Amino acid sequence: MDDCLFCKIIRGEIPSYRVFEDAHAFAFLDINPFGLGHTLVVPKFHAEQLFFLPPEELAGVMPAVQRVATLLRNRLGCEGMALMQLNGEVAGQTVGHVHFHLIPRFAGQPAGWAPCTDPAAKDLAAVQRRILG
Numbered sequence: 001m002d003d004c005l006f007c008k009i010i011r012g013e014i015p016s017y018r019v020f021e022d023a024h025a026f027a028f029l030d031i032n033p034f035g036l037g038h039t040l041v042v043p044k045f046h047a048e049q050l051f052f053l054p055p056e057e058l059a060g061v062m063p064a065v066q067r068v069a070t071l072l073r074n075r076l077g078c079e080g081m082a083l084m085q086l087n088g089e090v091a092g093q094t095v096g097h098v099h100f101h102l103i104p105r106f107a108g109q110p111a112g113w114a115p116c117t118d119p120a121a122k123d124l125a126a127v128q129r130r131i132l133g
Contacts, residue, residue: 069081
């Protein structure tokens, strides 16, 4: 899609803090993180919602979700990982392209979801360097 924000990121027309890419998926840090290392994994195939993503494309992107989750755990030392996928405005989806949120969770972190106030989590260049090693 020519006007899709995530398609533009995948094509390199909009800069991002990429942490992973393969033939099926592109993963980058969320610019409004819910915590340190909050990453979006998006299929390279454009579909607005999970309902419209062809099964073969979903089968291609899910290994990337697992690989990125493992990368985040190994590089950031988190004790848990939240996986969130929203479909439709009423569910909270704000970008019309299927995407999976990977949100590292750390011991002692308060439960719930809110924009992060930790300056270290918002230094996306430093977080990217830490994840990529």
